[in-house]
Amino acid sequence: MPSLGDVEPPIALGALDGRYRSAVAPLVDHLSEAALNRERVRVEVEWLIHLTSYAVVPGVRALTTAEQAALRGVVECFGPSDIAELAEIERVTVHDVKAVEYYLKKRLTAIAPDPTDAGLAELIHFACTSEDINNLAYALMVKGAVEQVWLPRATGLVEQLSEMARDLADVPLLAHTHGQPATPTTMGKELAVAAFRLRRQLARVSGTAYLGKFNGATGTYGAHLAAVPDHDWQATSRAFVEGLGLAWNPLTTQIESHDWQAEVYADMARFNRILHGLAVDMWTYISKGYFAQVRGQGTVGSSTMPHKVNPIRFENAEANLEVSTALLDVLGSTLVESRMQRDLTDSSMQRNIGTAFGHSLLAIDNVCRGLAGLDAVPAVMAADLEANWEVLAEPIQSAMRALAARGVPGMDQPYERLKELTRGRRIGADDLRAFIDGLGLPEDVRRRLQAMTPHNYVGIAPALVDHLG
Numbered sequence: 272m273p274s275l276g277d278v279e280p281p282i283a284l285g286a287l288d289g290r291y292r293s294a295v296a297p298l299v300d301h302l303s304e305a306a307l308n309r310e311r312v313r314v315e316v317e318w319l320i321h322l323t324s325y326a327v328v329p330g331v332r333a334l335t336t337a338e339q340a341a342l343r344g345v346v347e348c349f350g351p352s353d354i355a356e357l358a359e360i361e362r363v364t365v366h367d368v369k370a371v372e373y374y375l376k377k378r379l380t381a382i383a384p385d386p387t388d389a390g391l392a393e394l395i396h397f398a399c400t401s402e403d404i405n406n407l408a409y410a411l412m413v414k415g416a417v418e419q420v421w422l423p424r425a426t427g428l429v430e431q432l433s434e435m436a437r438d439l440a441d442v443p444l445l446a447h448t449h450g451q452p453a454t455p456t457t458m459g460k461e462l463a464v465a466a467f468r469l470r471r472q473l474a475r476v477s478g479t480a481y482l483g484k485f486n487g488a489t490g491t492y493g494a495h496l497a498a499v500p501d502h503d504w505q506a507t508s509r510a511f512v513e514g515l516g517l518a519w520n521p522l523t524t525q526i527e528s529h530d531w532q533a534e535v536y537a538d539m540a541r542f543n544r545i546l547h548g549l550a551v552d553m554w555t556y557i558s559k560g561y562f563a564q565v566r567g568q569g570t571v572g573s574s575t576m577p578h579k580v581n582p583i584r585f586e587n588a589e590a591n592l593e594v595s596t597a598l599l600d601v602l603g604s605t606l607v608e609s610r611m612q613r614d615l616t617d618s619s620m621q622r623n624i625g626t627a628f629g630h631s632l633l634a635i636d637n638v639c640r641g642l643a644g645l646d647a648v649p650a651v652m653a654a655d656l657e658a659n660w661e662v663l664a665e666p667i668q669s670a671m672r673a674l675a676a677r678g679v680p681g682m683d684q685p686y687e688r689l690k691e692l693t694r695g696r697r698i699g700a701d702d703l704r705a706f707i708d709g710l711g712l713p714e715d716v717r718r719r720l721q722a723m724t725p726h727n728y729v730g731i732a733p734a735l736v737d738h739l740g
């Protein structure tokens with residue numbers, strides 16, 4: 272039997288690079304191994320330009336505008352041939368960042384071929400440890416993935432959900448607390464709760480500070496001072512990191528502490544968990560018939576039962592959210608720990624960032640498609656309300672309590688009396704209205720309660736949707 276591993280092009284081992292590639296493809300430009308190498312090249316190029324532009328090392332000429340553009344062009348044109356070349360160099364160096372250094376030295380020789388400039392190449396990776404390059408590369412990668420891919424997709428989902436909440440703001444819904452019929456609400460208000468919660472997490476993710484460090488092998492600027500002792504290396508480090516669009520971390524070991532990563536992954540995981548709850552609720556609403564899945568899309572719901580349209584988008588979302596959340600959790604818990612000044616667990620762990628983002632993005636895509644395929648069925652929601660008049664026991668006993676507090680006679684033990692009427696059995700409109708008439712209520716209160724139905728006992732639920740803006 273031939274090995275599937277020998278098939279060309281290679282068969283994907285994971286679902287994100289196979290079945291679901293199209294849904295997560297935008298992340299490849301930010302969180303793949305190729306993207307990591309491109310960002311390493313970017314950091315090395317910008318460090319060389321920074322050193323020469325600000326005469327950090329005395330006696331070294333500044334790169335010309337054309338040379339700077341050519342070096343930055345190496346980054347912008349980074350593609351398959353560069354990936355292959357770096358892989359070939361790494362087979363010799365057995366060190367990924369050193370391979371980037373040698374790759375760039377070759378490029379610089381072509382850009383600045385004057386023999387008198389040969390020393391310029393030694394300023395590539397000058398005074399750097401690998402983590403100076405890697406931490407900035409990862410910060411740029413995650414920042415790009417969050418701001419250019421994940422946040423726009425997640426924001427689009429919340430906007431879609433918010434619009435759905437506004438459309439259904441006035442549609443009454445029998446609530447279920449502990450799985451039991453409870454005080455009515457509206458479908459729009461319930462969807463608005465989820466949208467509001469998700470929006471808060473988006474605000475937290477949007478406010479992420481992406482930290483970077485650039486201070487040498489153990490964070491002391493030792494090599495920097497040995498080479499150029501009279502320079503303000505902290506100021507240069509800060510200017511360089513902030514020039515990349517990142518926040519400067521002044522105090523680290525060999526590695527940037529990764530606390531910012533743990534923070535953003537925790538916020539994303541919380542978003543995932545809230546979205547998971549929404550997916551479960553939508554699945555349940557569909558099972559109750561509150562939503563009909565739009566027909567005519569050519570989908571097969573069941574391989575044997577032609578009538579079925581399964582809520583697969585929400586089920587798929589649940590699974591992918593669980594995978595993503597588990598990965599985000601382990602990323603956050605592992606990355607904040609390091610043995611003394613450095614160990615390599617973070618290096619291996621960070622290679623799973625793309626997978627964590629990918630499963631979240633896939634889930635967002637599925638929920639969006641699932642929501643788009645739904646039609647609300649108010650008649651089914653109304654039928655459930657009509658079958659549960661006992662939920663009006665709450666407002667009746669509450670009105671009786673208010674009257675009892677004012678000293679109105681005959682209002683004693685309101686909770687207990689409604690409990691006796693409703694507990695363990697169904698009652699209808701006639702039963703409840705007869706009970707109200709027998710209470711001896713003030714006429715205005717009696718009329719108000721008699722006008723109440725499970726359909727209109729929704730409080731200010733429709734207005735609450737306005738909090739979405």
